[in-house]
Amino acid sequence: MDKEALIQKYFEHTLSKDEMASFHALLVSDAEFANEVAFQKQLKNAITIEERHKLKETLRGFEAQKNDRIKWWYAAASILVLITVSFWLYNQNPSTEKLYATYFESYPNVIEPIVRNGNNQLMNTKTKAFIAYESKDYSNAAKFFDVVIDETNAEYAQFYKAISLMNIDQYHDAADIFKTSDWSEAYKSKALWYLALSELKLNHMDQCKASLKQLIMAGNFNLNEAKELLEKLD
């Protein structure tokens, strides 16, 4: 059997016992033969590494695909948020924002003149509410006014609570209070004014204008501002 056939059978794992013996004998005695075997073994290793490498790249690709899918979801979600926000901003007429800023001003505390005596423990909720209100701590003010409402159902507490809510961007809740409370004459027009501003901020233009018109008809509070604002909105 020629040497080439021996080497071929070696790699095919088909050498017989005798052939195996000749193969090993040649490895020792024939340098050229040994070199050829070494070369082909090295080639086998090179091809093996190459093939393993390729397949492993494919497998790593599966992982990357999976990550890409996750990234895609994040990207899709981000775009959706972006679209929603842009849409909202777009619909939020910029002049509405400006007008609100121009006309809104918290109603001053005319109920409870605050005398600071440092004796906090003896303060009642009403005082605490107005202290918070005057120090622009509107979320606490709203909470304290809530307690006052529970205790006394006082109209002023409803009114100042609603103003506090406007200051912490809770325009819906504020508008609800202005709309639904059964206001006495002392508060009716003021409530209408602040309702109009809340509706303005909520971009409810029709309701805003309706409130302003009602206010102008009553004519006893912020008449000029109401007319001016109505004009700008038309």
Add this chain to the structure above:
Amino acid sequence: MNDESQIIRLLKVSDEKTIHKLYVDYKSGFQMFANKYPIAKDAVLDIYQDAIVALCENAKKGKLDTLKSSLKTYLFAIGKYMIYSQLKKENKTITYENIEDVQFEWEDIPDDGNEQLNLLRAVFSKLGGQCQQLLKLFYYEEKKLDEITLLLNYENKDVAKSQKSRCLKTLKELTINTIKNG
């Protein structure tokens, strides 16, 4: 033909969809299995990929043609073997359990730093497609020349044999040229 022998048939031809499905199907199971051993998470994923590579390689070599166990058992046995080798490398002592009786070949060939090997890899990629295919079938997939004659449509075994000799000759010449010019 049952499902698993169908899968093995597809693995033999490197069907990517089949490999992908197999990869995904057993991945989390394997990770849980590997969790029993003191081994890093990254290393587990690497070992899992190597085990899949070994599975495909053995399928190509025909070692799975008479598979008695399920593919999953086979894959996990390879994985376990690889985990043990990894732990041995790190000198970690654990209680070694017997590895299920499955037949597979896996020679760990370190591929970095061996210049001769890297040179051969580079030169091999310059060979013509026909030669690459023939040599790949013979050396990597361990197909016999008779099978290759059929697979590559050679007239007879002698044609295949002389084609193989020519390919090896070209490869040697290319190697010498690369060394001279490099």
